[in-house]
Amino acid sequence: MLKVSELNQYYGGSHILRGLSFEARPGEVTCLLGRNGVGKTTLLKCLMGLIPAKSGTISWQDKTINNRKPHQRVQAGIAYVPQGREIFPRLTVEENLLMGLARFSGAQAAKVPEEIWQLFPVLLEMRQRRGGDLSGGQQQQLAIGRALACKPQLLILDEPTEGIQPSVIKEIGAVIAGLAKRGDMAILLVEQFYDFAAELADSYLVMSRGEIVQRGRGEDMETDGVRGLVAI
Template identity: 85%
Template structure:
């Protein structure tokens, strides 16, 4: 579904993304790993149209989308959960989730899909609480739920375990596995927590200094020394 070919990006004179090429397929979790500052978040912002790619091509469902604005990419079925969650703290949980329905119109945009509350029961229990009153882990679940409300075919997650308690990390992992098992969604997961990535990855990519330096099947991550490559 998602194909990236020879993607380059610069900040001033610095070459941030260096000829990246990879794909993310439906029914698979593609994990992108790397230490801080190697360009992972910059890549995701390019994918979502938040910053333009200097050169190279981004293909989504067979079409080049380099010129698409972020809202056009969302309407095309791409969803992004940024690092830091970025929920609306003064809106209720339910109102935050309804914001995720903005790509739809009429009756479709008036009610949170039952599936969201099935995946994250805590959000149903707290649907009338303000987003800012939730714990960090609950806010992360809310951010993922809001992204899923638009019924995406690609879910992009930027370090969903950051600052989250272990019990919620486990719950988020179960949700990611459930979504991948349905077979109709590609999941691109950027992660520094090696064990979390290794448990979920169908495919892995390792970035260093703006380039993909290693890739392979998730089941081979330990044997292929990925832990050492991403150790801080």
């Protein structure tokens, strides 16, 4: 389980993250919602060790990981799909997916797990095509597939629906729901698209100005008025 306690982060004189505390549990989708600029991506970068937390603790599987480097967090079973996808455009789909196997050695790192092709059949069809030639939606599926190739116990997704056609959003939603249902993975989903989040969330958090201002169960999002809090 991921447990964040009293996390603070500053940029210059600005207090970006203000005493954040929350948990993400296996078998659940925890949705973090909020408008642009409230600190969501900064939080994810802190979780991955890309920027250090000024204070507070980040615990994963009952161990504090504040001092671990990004690759050590990946080795510990945490995978991150950043906003903008960040695939390798000149590598083929298959080569991109093999990059996700870096935490393994030998034979395990030599072959794309069959499960990835099953989750995203379009990637199998395009396995020899370069990543940069894929549509935005296909690139997002590739980025998620690459993250899943390392068999994480925590999957962090930063706005996976951004700039993607509705049919692919639906496919990605089905994959996320299926992964959560398995029960062995915690999923932290950062999202602005309310309907997508509401359909998937087991629990939700709403951020505003670096603070979590509301939290609850996914089924209560409508009655809790979350749509109004995150509407642009």
